Amino acid sequence: MIWSIPKKLIVGTVILLSLALVFIFALLLSPYKYDEQNLRERLQPPNSKHIFGTDGFGRDIFTRILFGGRISFLIAALVTLTALIMGLSIGVVSGYCGGFVDEILMRITDIVLSLPSLVVSLAIIAAIGPSIPNLVLVLAITSWPKYARMIRAMIMEIKNKDFILLLPLMGAGDRYIVLKHIIPNTIQPVLVLASFDFGRKVISIASLGFLGAGVQPPTPEWGTMIREGFSYVFTSPHLVVIPGIMATVSLVASNLVGEGLQSMLMGRPSVKL
Amino acid sequence: MTLFTLSVVSFLLFLIAPGDPATLIAWERMGGEFPPEEVVEAVKEELGLDVPPHVLYFKWLWMYLSRDWGKSFVTGQPVVELIADRFPMTLFLALAAFAIAFPISLLTGFLAGIKKDTSTDALILLGLSLIDSLPSFFLGILLMILFAVKLHILPAAGSSIPESLILPALTLSAGYIAVTSRITRASVVDTLSKDYILTAMAKGLRRREILLRHVVRNSLIPVITYAGLELAWLLEGSVIVETLFAWPGIGSLLANAIMSKDLPVIQACVIIIGGLFITINTFTDFLYHVINPEVRY
Numbered sequence: 001m002i003w004s005i006p007k008k009l010i011v012g013t014v015i016l017l018s019l020a021l022v023f024i025f026a027l028l029l030s031p032y033k034y035d036e037q038n039l040r041e042r043l044q045p046p047n048s049k050h051i052f053g054t055d056g057f058g059r060d061i062f063t064r065i066l067f068g069g070r071i072s073f074l075i076a077a078l079v080t081l082t083a084l085i086m087g088l089s090i091g092v093v094s095g096y097c098g099g100f101v102d103e104i105l106m107r108i109t110d111i112v113l114s115l116p117s118l119v120v121s122l123a124i125i126a127a128i129g130p131s132i133p134n135l136v137l138v139l140a141i142t143s144w145p146k147y148a149r150m151i152r153a154m155i156m157e158i159k160n161k162d163f164i165l166l167l168p169l170m171g172a173g174d175r176y177i178v179l180k181h182i183i184p185n186t187i188q189p190v191l192v193l194a195s196f197d198f199g200r201k202v203i204s205i206a207s208l209g210f211l212g213a214g215v216q217p218p219t220p221e222w223g224t225m226i227r228e229g230f231s232y233v234f235t236s237p238h239l240v241v242i243p244g245i246m247a248t249v250s251l252v253a254s255n256l257v258g259e260g261l262q263s264m265l266m267g268r269p270s271v272k273l
Numbered sequence: 274m275t276l277f278t279l280s281v282v283s284f285l286l287f288l289i290a291p292g293d294p295a296t297l298i299a300w301e302r303m304g305g306e307f308p309p310e311e312v313v314e315a316v317k318e319e320l321g322l323d324v325p326p327h328v329l330y331f332k333w334l335w336m337y338l339s340r341d342w343g344k345s346f347v348t349g350q351p352v353v354e355l356i357a358d359r360f361p362m363t364l365f366l367a368l369a370a371f372a373i374a375f376p377i378s379l380l381t382g383f384l385a386g387i388k389k390d391t392s393t394d395a396l397i398l399l400g401l402s403l404i405d406s407l408p409s410f411f412l413g414i415l416l417m418i419l420f421a422v423k424l425h426i427l428p429a430a431g432s433s434i435p436e437s438l439i440l441p442a443l444t445l446s447a448g449y450i451a452v453t454s455r456i457t458r459a460s461v462v463d464t465l466s467k468d469y470i471l472t473a474m475a476k477g478l479r480r481r482e483i484l485l486r487h488v489v490r491n492s493l494i495p496v497i498t499y500a501g502l503e504l505a506w507l508l509e510g511s512v513i514v515e516t517l518f519a520w521p522g523i524g525s526l527l528a529n530a531i532m533s534k535d536l537p538v539i540q541a542c543v544i545i546i547g548g549l550f551i552t553i554n555t556f557t558d559f560l561y562h563v564i565n566p567e568v569r570y
Contacts, residue, residue, distance in 0.1 A: 116508070122531055210517075226411075237422065
C-alpha cells in the first residue's frame with residue numbers, strides 16, 4: 001500500500017534530520033572550540049568571522065549552538081526512548097494482565113501524572129545533582145505515564161478482538177501474543193506521541209538549563225546559554241535570541257513530524273495530543 | 274493519596290541528597306571544621322535522627338503539620354515566613370495571567386468555532402500554534418526585548434504593580450491561551466453539530482439568539498473544567514516566568530534555592546506548588562463529575 005506522505009512530515013523530518021546531522025558533524029563545521037575564550041572579541045554581533053556573534057567570554061556562539069544542540073538532542077532522544085520503553089512495559093503489563101496488577105500500576109501512573117513535572121524534576125535534580133545521566137533519568141521519570149496510559153487503553157481495546165482471543169487456541173503463549181500481535185498493533189500511536197514528545201523534551205532541557213538545574217557550564221546547552229547571556233539582554237540580545245530560536249525551531253519541527261505521522265498513520269485530521 | 278506521595282517525595286529529597294543532615298549540622302556547629310564521628314553521633318541523638326527512615330518520616334510530617342518548616346540554610350530565616358512573604362505574589366501573578374488569558378481564549382475560541390473552516394478560523398489556529406511553539410522563557414525574552422529594551426514602555430524586572438506585572442502575566446498567559454482557545458473551539462464546533470441547534474434553526478430563531486442562548490451556554494461546560502485544570506499549570510509555569518522577570522514569588526524563590534542548594538526552602542516550595550497543583554486537579558475532577566455525572570473512568 002502506498003501512503004501519500006503528508007507535507008508536514010517531510011518538512012519536519014528534513015529539519016530535524018539536518019539539525020541532527022549538523023550537530024553530529026559540529027567539529028568539521030566550525031573552526032572554533034566551544035570553550036575557546038577570546039576576550040578581545042567579546043559580545044560581537046553576528047558578522048563574517050562569527051556568523052552568530054560571540055558571547056560574554058568571546059566564545060563563538062555558532063560553535064556553542066552546535067555543541068549545545070548535540071547535548072540537547074542526545075538527552076531528548078535518550079529520554080524519549082527511555083520513557084517509551086518504561087511506558088510500553090508498564091502499559092503492556094497493566095493492560096494485558098488486568099485486574100489487581102492493572103489497578104496498582106494505573107494508580108501509580110495517575111499519581112506521577114498529577115505531579116507538576118517541572119517542579120518535581122527541579123526538586124529531584126537539586127537533591128541528586130545535575131549530571132547528564134541524572135537529567136535523562138529525571139525527565140524519563142516524569143514522561144513515561146503518558147505512554148503507559150495510551151498503551152494500556154489501546155490494549156484494553158484490542159485484547160477482546162477475535163484475532164487475539166483465538167490466538168491461545170492456536171497454542172500461542174502470552175509472550176508470543178504480546179510481542180507478535182499486541183505491540184505491533186499499538187506501536188503507531190505511540191510513535192506519534194514520541195515525535196511530539198521529542199521537541200517537548202528539548203524544551204524541558206532548555207528550561208531546566210535556564211533555571212540553572214540543567215546541563216552545567218562550561219558544557220554549552222541552549223538553556224544554559226540563555227541563562228548566561230541573560231545579563232547582556234539590553235546590549236547584546238543575540239546572546240539569548242539565537243538559542244531561543246533554535247529551541248523553538250526544534251519544537252516546531254518535532255510537532256510537524258508528530259502531526260504528519262498522525263495524519264498518515266491514522267488517516268485522521270491531526271488532533272493535538 | 275497523591276498528596277501523600279508528594280510528601281514522601283519531598284521527604285526523600287533530604288535522604289537522597291548528598292551529605293547526611295547530622296554531619297551538616299555538626300559541621301556548622303564546629304565552625305566549618307570537619308566533625309569527628311562522635312560529634313555526628315551526638316548530634317544525631319540530640320535531634321532524634323537516629324531512628325529508621327519511616328519513623329523519621331512521621332516525625333517530619335508532624336513538624337510540617339504543626340507549621341515548623343525549618344530554617345533556610347542560607348539566610349537562617351524560618352521557611353514559613355519566606356513562603357508567606359512570597360506566596361501572595363505568585364498568586365497575584367497567576368490570577369493576573371488568568372484574567373488576561375481567559376477572556377481572550379473564550380473570544381478567539383468562539384470566533385474560530387462559529388467560523389470553522391474559514392480564513393478567520395485558519396488565521397486564529399495559526400496564531401495559536403505560533404504562541405504554542407514559543408517556549409515560555411523565549412517568549413518572555415522577546416517581550417522583554419520589545420517592550421523594555423526597544424520601546425522603553427515597561428520595566429524588564431521588578432515587583433511594582435501594575436507596570437512590572439504586565440510582561441510576566443502576558444508571558445504566563447500565552448500557553449494558557451493556546452490550550453484554552455483550542456478547547457473552546459472544539460467545544461463550540463461540537464455544540465453546533467447537536468440536534469437542538471438544528472431544532473432552534475428550524476424554529477426560526479435568529480442566529481444571534483441561537484448563538485447566545487444555546488451555543489455559548491452548552492459549549493462552556495467542558496471549557497470551565499479545563500480552565501481549572503490549566504490554572505494548575507499556571508503555577509508551574511510561574512517558576513520560569515518569575516525567574517525571568519525577577520518577580521519575587523514562590524517560583525523564583527525555588528529557582529534561587531536550587532542554585533544555593535537550600536534544601537528546606539526547596540522542600541517547602543515543592544510542597545506548596547505541588548500541593549496546590551494536586552488540589553486544583555482533584556477539585557476539577559470533582560467539578561467535572563458534578564457537571565457531567567455520566568463520566569466514569
